[in-house]
Structures are given as structure tokens and as C-alpha cells.
Amino acid sequence: MESPATLEASLQALEAQVLRLQTALDQTQVLFQESPGAAFLLIPQGRILDVNVRGAALLGSTREVLQGRRLAQSLAPASQPTFAALLARVFEGRGRQTGEVQVLTSGGEVLDIALEASPQQSGGESPCCHLTLTDVTAFKLAHRALWDTQQAQETQLQDQALKLRQLQEEFESVMLASGREMEATLTRAESFLTLSRQHPETPSYLAHAEDGVRQTQGLLESLKQYMQMRFLRARMRSVDLGRVLREVLKDVQDQMAGRDVQVTSEALPTVYGDSQALQIILHEYLSNALKFTRTQPRIRLHVLVQETETEYRIGVEDNGVGFNMRQKDKAFELFGRLHPSAEYEGTGLGLPVVRRLCERFGGRAWGEGKVDQGATFWFAWPKTPAGK
Template sequence: MVEADLSALASEERQSPAPDVQAQLRQLEIQMEKAHRQFNEAPVPSFILDAEGRIAEVNGLGQALLGRVAEDLLERPLSQFMPVDAQGELRDLLRQAFTSALKERGLTQVQHAGGEVYDVLVDVVAYAAEGRPDWCHLVATDLTALGVLHPPQPPAAQGGRDQAPTTQALDQELEHVVSTLLRQLRRPTDRALNFLGLLRRQLGVMPEAVARPLQRAEEAVQDIIALSVSVSRYMDIRRLQPRLRQVDLNVVFRDVLKGLQPLAADRQVEIRCDVLPVLRADSQALHIILDEYLANALKYSAHREQAQVRVIVRETEAEYVIGVQDNGAGFDMRYREQLFQLFQRLHPSSRYVGSGIGLAGVRRLAERFGARAWGEGQVDQGATFWLAWPKAPPQPAED
């Protein structure tokens, strides 16, 4: 534990003052750096929380577990990154830890940025400052990745003979394999990207013969990460259990914008939005579709001096038609259907990072609700991606 080590060091320093104060301070700095390095390189997701459950520190695996960088996590409650029905479990666990000042353990869930929910075993130890516990160290073990809570089930046997696996069983097994593979890929790729960034900073100004291969290595790792995120989202779409209810699209839009702030950072971006309707829909489905459309608009307008994005609303007797318009790279309308096919791309990955999965997932998801998704554009003149959502959608079909 970072702070525990530092407290012990500080106590030792007070008991045995050294004559050379500068040397003493330097030794303390070295120990602090070592403690922080041990925390950051811990082989499990680790968090430092204050008495209110807000994240004060998080290591690399903790960031990977939640699918967010530290800047998006610090000073925010850990419960914010959990399903609603799991937040109470965390509050109870923290209350017990701060009350007893003993190690507490419990089962709960966290939610990845892509929407995937993971079962986790949580260990919490609270520590005191000035006589009262006011911070704790939380370690999360991903049980979903280990297959502990939901291991794959063997095919059922009947009459003493193995029954042939059904299509549904094979489909579930495939989803389990893909999901496990994605989780296993996430951590080494994140570490590889961090290592390459550290190497770049340490090398400083480099000759072209060194800088170019390093840049290509970083781009290759980024492509793998982008592909993993896209496949993960596509699997989430396949597993989505839709629920029809009244959904205010304005609320969904604001929530999507918060998650897209990194794409607009350090850029001149203007986003305008018409007043959006209230739809009978599934909020998670609308979030996925709007997030994909807006993310694409920001990505493909990245080379404009000022990116201009507008969300348009049109209404017919039977549908609400929502369009996301940008002034980006656009595309040739002859190939518009390719945009909605798996792994099809119209722009080079060297210029625009992507996997060719997102729009395919959007169309598949829209069709489950009787909605339509399509795109219009011109090369170098921008594009508009449309969603026509029925006012009276049918009960969505299960995948």
C-alpha cells in the first residue's frame, strides 16, 4: 500500500533524525517513488479511495478494468462505474471497512466503458490518519475473466449418450471465447502502448530511422486496441436485452458527449443540436447508436481547422429521423452500403483509426427495433448518418 509505506517511513524519520536533512529528504523521495511504482505495477486492479468512495489513485490495471484513463476516474466515485444494483454493495463494504478498520471482502460488479459488466471480488483495507480512518486501498479481482462465476456448461446428456450441442450452446461458447480473448488482449496492449510512450519520452529527439519505426509500432498497438474495443461493443450489441420505455434523447445526447470529450480535446470543435424528441426505445441502444455516429463525426473531421457537427431532427407521421452531420472527409456514395458491413472501410487506417465494425453494429441494433440506419456523403465534403426510429416500435427480436 502506497500510503501505509509512506506513513511507516515518516514515523522512522521522526524517531531517528539524520544530521543531513537533504540526504534524508532525498531518501524519502526515493522510497516514495518506489512505493508509487509498486502500486502502479501491481498485478491486480488497485484503487485508493477516500472516505466518500471517490478515487484518489488508480493503477494501470484498474484503468484497464474500467476502460478509462486516470484523468476520467480521479475525484469521481467508484460507484459511478458500477451497475446501479451493485452500488449499494460497494457502499456497505466501504462502511464496514471504515467502521471496523479490518480487511473486508465482498462480491460486486463493475462496468467497463464499453458497457460490459464484470463480476469482481473486492478486498478493502481502511487506514487511519490522525486517529480516524479516512482512506482505503481496494483491490478488485476480475472473476468474469477467470470464469469463476459463470463457467461454460457442458452439453446436456440424455439416455446415457451425449446430446449434440445446440446452435444456442455453440453461440454461447463462441461469445465466451471471444469475450475472454478481448479481456486477455486488453492488458498487454495497454501496457505495450504505455511502454512505447515512456520510451519515446526517454529518448527525446530521435533520428528518423528510430522515430519512424517507433511511431509505426505505436500505431499498430493502437489499431489492436481499437479493434478490441469495436469487437467488444459488437458483442455487447449481440447480448443486449432490450427494454422499451420512454427515453429522452436529449439526456442520452448529453451523456454521450461526456464520454467523447477526449476526441474533442485540443481541437476547435463546434457541436450544435436540435431539440431532440422523447422516443419509445431502449436507452442503451440509443446511447450506442448516437455514440457511434458522433464519434465518427469527430474522428473524420479531425483534419479540419474547425470541426462542425450538427444533430438534426426531422419528423414524419410514423418516424423520428435523427441525423448526425459533419464537415469531415465524407465518402463516395457508390460504396455507402460497404460502410455498414463488418470490417469494411473506405478510408486508410493510417489516416483514420478504426476497425469497420461500429456501423455494422449500429445497423444490426437498429433493425432489431424496426428502425433504419444509413449514410449520405460526398468525398471531402462531409457526411450525414441517419437513424429513422419508429414512433411505435415493435417488440424487439432477441438475437
């Protein structure tokens, strides 16, 4: 049998332990009550064991009124099954659970609530659930307003895109009709001038008019090509550039007739793109090279190929008049010229067409040269083009 002194010491130790537990419980209660969020303690039946000040304020009630009441009574009917399922998962031992519900306040207000629930033991008694509620109503309203604004903007963009397509189609129709009318007018003018030349008293200045008509016809043809490029319906497929080069060389036979022309080429790759666009590009480069080598007794053209991880670079090198690199960007401007029109015919639309075609598919176009030492015009074609 223990002595009175031993019992007294054990009793004091037990009282100290109870005091520490009570202190810890009081501190926990203080932390719970002063939690910055709305906090609840629920028993498995979903009844409120305790609620902090912010939780009671969220429901528009008091702690005393809410204790023992089912929290589901404060939820919108549509949210009650969701809440019951979430609570069941917590008490089945599935750990922390999150969800969203709608709360009905005592004032009739509907709040969108994000909740987080986790299991918690309460002093050795039945398990309880610690529930934190966060009012996300303002966030939801802002999100819905943003969504509505986005939908309105998408509708507006679709309307604008439709109007733009209609304007584009109208513009295309006007340009085609205007082109046909201009072509017919120029043909009549050319016929008149041809007949006038046969008359012995034809004024000499009509020859200048005839040159003007021919230049205008060339400009019209270039504009038609430019419009063709602008409204090109891309058909993406594998394109053998070697085959394209052979077709282009057939097209420029007239420029090569009676001249000492040698065309060589490195092995050209098969690329993914639009065959019509690639034919226009190579045709313009070869036609340009033949034009600016006409003063050379022997014309040498060479097609170069460079490959990187992302693109193929194709260049057409010539031994013609070349150009000053300070003017390299001018060649690709609309109606830009590097040489006088009196010496070299052209409208200044060919290279801009090339650049725009390349850019349309995610590529690039540029030129390199030196005066009287030839030029090389390049285009870079991506291995994964953005054709549209």
C-alpha cells in the same frame, strides 16, 4: 245436386292432382335415393323412416334392414348423447343443426362423421328430420397426422433453440475470456515497448510495433463493443433522446478539446426503445463526425429530426471530408472503410454496429454525403420498435 258431367270433371281434376302429387313424390324419392351424400329420414324417436343407397352403404347394411331401426344403434356410445341432443333441437323447431359423431359400421370400423340435420314435413304426417352424413375420417386422420407433425416440429425447434442458446452462451464466454487474455498480452507488450523507448539504443522499427499494438488494442475494444451489441439484453422504455445527446457530448469531450466545435440540435423526441442501444448509435455518429472534420478549422455539427407516421429519423450532419455516394454501403460493412486508415484511425466496426442495432429494433441506418462537402448519417427508429 251436381250433374254427372260436373262430377266426372271434378273426378278427373282430382285424379290429375293425385297424379301430379304422386309424380312429385316419386321425383323426390328418386332425388333422395340418388343424392350424392348419405341421406336419412328420421322420425322424432330417432328411427330411420328411409335411407338412400349411400347411407346404407356407409353403415355397411341395406335399406330394408335399416328402416325402422334407431340410428343411435349405429353410433359409438360416446356419440349417442350428442346425437340425441341434436335431434331434439331439430324437432323443437330450432332449424338446421350440425355436429360430429362417430359411427360403428357392421364390420366394426369406427368412422368420424360430420352430420347436418334439418326439419322436414312428410306428406302431412308427423314431422321428420332430413339427415345428411359425411365421412370425414380421412380428413380427421390427416389433421391428426398434421397436428402430430407440427407438435414434433415445435419440440424439435425448442430443442434447437435451447442448443443455440447454449452455443451462444459458450461463444460469449469464449470471446470474453479470449478478450481478457488478449488485453493482458497487449498490455504487457505495450509496457515492454514503453520501457524499450527509454533505452538509447532502441531500434527505430519498434515504433512501428508500438503503433501495431495500439491498433490491435483499438480493434479489441471495437470487438468488445460489437460483442456487447450482439448480446445486449434490451430493456424497453421511454427514452429522451435530448438527454442521450447530452450524455454522449460529455463522452466525446476529449475529441473536442482544443478545437473550434459547435454542436446544434433540433428538438429531439422521446422514443420507446433501449437507452443503451440509442446511446451507442448517437455516440458512434458524433464520434465519426468529429473524426472526419479534424481537417476543418471550424467544426459544425447539427442534429436533424424528421418524423413520419411510423418512425423518427435522426441525422448527424457535419462539414467534414464527406464521401462518394457510390461507396455509401461500404461504410456499414464489417471492417469497411471510406478513407485510408493511415489518415483516419478506426477499425471499421462502428457503423456496422449501428446498422445491426437499428435492424434489431426494426429500424434502419444509412449515410449521405459528397466529397469535401460533409456528410449526414441517419438512423430511423420506429415508433413501435420490435425490441428483443
